Structures are given as C-alpha cells and as structure tokens.
Amino acid sequence: MGSMSDESTNNGLSVPGETRGKVINCKAAVVYGPEEPLVIEEVQVAPPQKMEVRIKILYTSICHTDLSAWIGENENQRVYPRILGHEAAGIVESVGEGVVDMKEGDHVIPIFNGECGDCVYCKSEKTNLCGKYRVNPMKSVMDIDGKPRFSTPDGKPIYHFLSTSTFSEYTVLDSACVVKIDSKAPLKKMSLLSCGVSTGVGAVWNTANVHSGASVAIFGLGAVGLAAAAGAKSRGATRIIGVDINKDKFIKGKAMGMTEFINPKDLNRPVHEEIKELTDGGVHYTFECSGNLDVLREAFLSTHDGWGLTVILGIHPTPRMLPIHPMELFDGRKIVGSVFGDFKGKTQLPHFAEECMRGVVNLDEFITHELPFSKINEAFQLLIDGKSLRCVLQL
Structure with a gap:
C-alpha cells in the first residue's frame, strides 16, 4: 500500500495483462461480526467472469450505510465474513467476457445502484x-454462479456487500455497477460520487x-445533507435552512451555501412551527437525510x-x-423517496x-x-463520533 499520485496514469498497476485471468492476492478489510473491528488481512480475488469487471481500488471512503452494515442494524444483512465499502474510485485491471464499454486501465467509479x-x-x-x-443490500454473491469472488488463502468464501465491496485493494463487480469516467478526473475526489454526494445533489x-x-x-x-445544500445553492435557492442537533455541522453547512440553521435542542416548540414562521407558511422543499421517522414528520410539516x-x-x-395521516396529503404536500x-x-x-x-x-x-x-478502524470511529464527513482512505 505504497504512496500513489492521484494524477498518475498507471496508479501503481502492474504491467497491463500481467494479472489478467489469474487469482490476485491482496489486502482487504474483512468484518467477521457485528461491531467487530475490521481485520486487514490477505484475501484472494478471483478473475472476473462473464459481464464482470475486476478493478484496483485506489481510494475508498466510509458512508453511514457502511456503518449501519458494520453495526448489523438489519439482521437479514448479517452475512459474514464480508468485505464492506461502496464509495470508491479505481482503475480497471481486467474485464470478463462480453464487457465492451470498458477496458484495462480505464478510470472508474463503482456504483451500488447498477444500470444494465x-x-x-x-x-x-x-x-x-x-x-x-x-x-440490493441482501446480495452477497455474484449472479452468474451464485458465488463470491473473494476467498481466504485456504479457499473459504468471503462475501460481497452492495455489489461493490471497496474495502479491498482489488474487487470484482458486475459491469452494470462500474462507471467509466474521464481519465483526467482526480480519482480521490471522484470516489465521493459513488454514493453520498451524488445522492444529495441528485435529489435536489x-x-x-x-x-x-x-x-x-x-x-x-x-x-x-450537505451535498443537498450544495445542490440547492447551485440551483439558485435563496433560503437554505439546515437542521441538526450537532452545532458543529453549521460551520461546514455555511461553506456549502446554507443561509440559516436550526438546532432543535434550542427550541421550545416543534421545528416545523419555527420554519413556518421564518418562511411565511413553510418552505418549497425539504430533504430528510437523518433516517429518523420523527424527523421525517417534521420535514413533511415544514x-x-x-x-x-x-x-x-x-x-x-x-x-x-410513515408517521403521516392520509388526509394530510390532501393539503397539497407531497412526499417521495x-x-x-x-x-x-x-x-x-x-x-x-x-x-x-x-x-x-x-x-x-x-x-x-x-x-x-x-487505519480504517480509526476512520470508522471518526464517523461514529461525528467528526468526519468523509475520511478518504488511500490503498
């Protein structure tokens, strides 16, 4: 895991074709159970099969979805051992049969929501x-044969996560889940487009x-949420109100274009009443980014x-x-995911x-x-403590 320049053309890859068709031994962060520390260890990564792509991950970061999976919030997702991670950027190492839109050396972003x-x-x-x-958060193997492409050195299976599994120096994905981007794009920054930034800006x-x-x-x-603010600013929104119980987020929010902030802990009335008074009846749009149903209701009523x-x-x-009575929708407010x-x-x-x-x-x-x-476990702790937005890990 030596140092690599973000603008390098080969980014530490082997000679093209040197590893094609072969099993690659590399380092990955493997999770063995809910809230257990991730273990950096050697894994084997099989070659891509039909309509699959094997990529070398250069940068990856940690999202709250990774954190939820690590905690094991959904019992149906508790599949172990597993390689988490879904925000990343890298280089195509090899492609399987039938892949025509990518080739070795292409700069790519993995995506969890594929497009055939x-x-x-x-x-x-x-x-x-x-x-x-x-x-599909339940998917843990590849479609063509129902098996993972990861294994331990002695051949035991290690399972996939969100069709991406980017906490590994090499990973295999369905070609539908790999996006080719401009080779001039800085991969460290582009890794953010795999999930959080695209989700927030795109919603706006x-x-x-x-x-x-x-x-x-x-x-x-x-x-x-901050990506949604950046998206709203780029669209010319004149009032962008941030709502959070962590006042430290307000400084970063201002840099993203927010004009006002509300900390529910500072109020003696519901947030929606405060927003309605500030905006003469309510805002045009609200974005619920917390995953909390009580907060969702406040957003709807705002x-x-x-x-x-x-x-x-x-x-x-x-x-x-949903904490919404059907008749409340007859007031002309809409809600969508x-x-x-x-x-x-x-x-x-x-x-x-x-x-x-x-x-x-x-x-x-x-x-x-x-x-x-x-130091991936340190990165997880930064997110848990609310100290980081994105901690980018260099492989």
Whole structure:
C-alpha cells in the first residue's frame, strides 16, 4: 500500500495483462461480526467472469450505510465474513467476457445502484432503477454462479456487500455497477460520487428539480445533507435552512451555501412551527437525510401547503410505518423517496463528474480527513463520533 499520485496514469498497476485471468492476492478489510473491528488481512480475488469487471481500488471512503452494515442494524444483512465499502474510485485491471464499454486501465467509479441499459427500467426516463442490478443490500454473491469472488488463502468464501465491496485493494463487480469516467478526473475526489454526494445533489437536481429562488430545509447535515445544500445553492435557492442537533455541522453547512440553521435542542416548540414562521407558511422543499421517522414528520410539516415537496434520503431500518395521516396529503404536500439521487449511473454520472471537475459542486469541502487504508478502524470511529464527513482512505 505504497504512496500513489492521484494524477498518475498507471496508479501503481502492474504491467497491463500481467494479472489478467489469474487469482490476485491482496489486502482487504474483512468484518467477521457485528461491531467487530475490521481485520486487514490477505484475501484472494478471483478473475472476473462473464459481464464482470475486476478493478484496483485506489481510494475508498466510509458512508453511514457502511456503518449501519458494520453495526448489523438489519439482521437479514448479517452475512459474514464480508468485505464492506461502496464509495470508491479505481482503475480497471481486467474485464470478463462480453464487457465492451470498458477496458484495462480505464478510470472508474463503482456504483451500488447498477444500470444494465437493456431492461424496461433502464430504458424508461421515469426511473434510475434497473430490473436486475438495482440496489440490493441482501446480495452477497455474484449472479452468474451464485458465488463470491473473494476467498481466504485456504479457499473459504468471503462475501460481497452492495455489489461493490471497496474495502479491498482489488474487487470484482458486475459491469452494470462500474462507471467509466474521464481519465483526467482526480480519482480521490471522484470516489465521493459513488454514493453520498451524488445522492444529495441528485435529489435536489433530479428528484425535486429545485427552482431558482426556492426555499429549502435540510434535516440532517451529514455528507448527504450537505451535498443537498450544495445542490440547492447551485440551483439558485435563496433560503437554505439546515437542521441538526450537532452545532458543529453549521460551520461546514455555511461553506456549502446554507443561509440559516436550526438546532432543535434550542427550541421550545416543534421545528416545523419555527420554519413556518421564518418562511411565511413553510418552505418549497425539504430533504430528510437523518433516517429518523420523527424527523421525517417534521420535514413533511415544514413544507408549504399547496405545493410543498419532501424528499426522503435517509435509510430507515426500523419496521415503523410513515408517521403521516392520509388526509394530510390532501393539503397539497407531497412526499417521495430518492435512490442515488435519481441519477442513472452509467449514462448520467460521467457528465456529473465533469460538472464537479468544473467546480459546480466543490468536492474538496466533503473530504475532512485522509488516512492510509491500514487505519480504517480509526476512520470508522471518526464517523461514529461525528467528526468526519468523509475520511478518504488511500490503498
């Protein structure tokens, strides 16, 4: 795991073709049980099979979804041993039979919400889901043979996560879950587009289609919420209200374009009452990024009746249902969920990457820490303690 330049052309790869078709021995962070420390150890990574791609991961970061999986919040996802991780960027090492849109040496981003390009969903302009490769947190093996591509040196299986498993020096993905980007794009920054930034900005641009002059309230100021703020600023929103119980997030929020902040702990009334008074009846759009149903209700009620729209971005693992009475929808407020910011990964993400390179969204603001891959447990703790937005790990 030596030092590598982010702008290097070969980024530490072997001579092209040297490892093609062979099992690769490399380091990976393996989790063996809920909340157990990740173990950096040697694993074997099999060659890609039909319509699969093996990539060398150069940068990866930790998202709250990784944290939830590590904690084991959903019992149905407790598959071990497993390699987590889904935000990353790297280089194509080799491709399997049938892959024609990528080749060895291409710069790529893994995505958890794939796009095959051929199914009825992919051909529809109304959704970014794919009939076969949409986000599936239960999936832990590859489709073609029902087996993982990871194993221990003695041949025992190690399972996949979110179709990506980026906490490894090498990983194998379905080609539908790999996006080729401009080779000039700085991979360290591009790694953020695998999940959080794309999810937040896309929810503003694609799902809500926020208009110039709009008022917006964002509940939960992690990376996704701050990305939503950056997206709203780029669209010309005039009021961007951040809501969070961690006052330290307000400093970063201001840099992202937020104009006002509300800490629910400082209020003696519900947040939605405060927002309605501040905005003459409520904001045009709210974005719920906390994964808390009580917060979701506050976000919903904070929109203006007649035209308000609430977009759900937070992951809600509990079995509780929506805290909204059906008749409340007759006041003209709407509520909708957004997966991966409604970006179609393979067809739309390359253009978004180009826009980020031009500075439409400042990706530098999201990288609060950088560590070597060997310190991945420290990176997890930074996220748990609320001290980091994204800690980028260099492999």
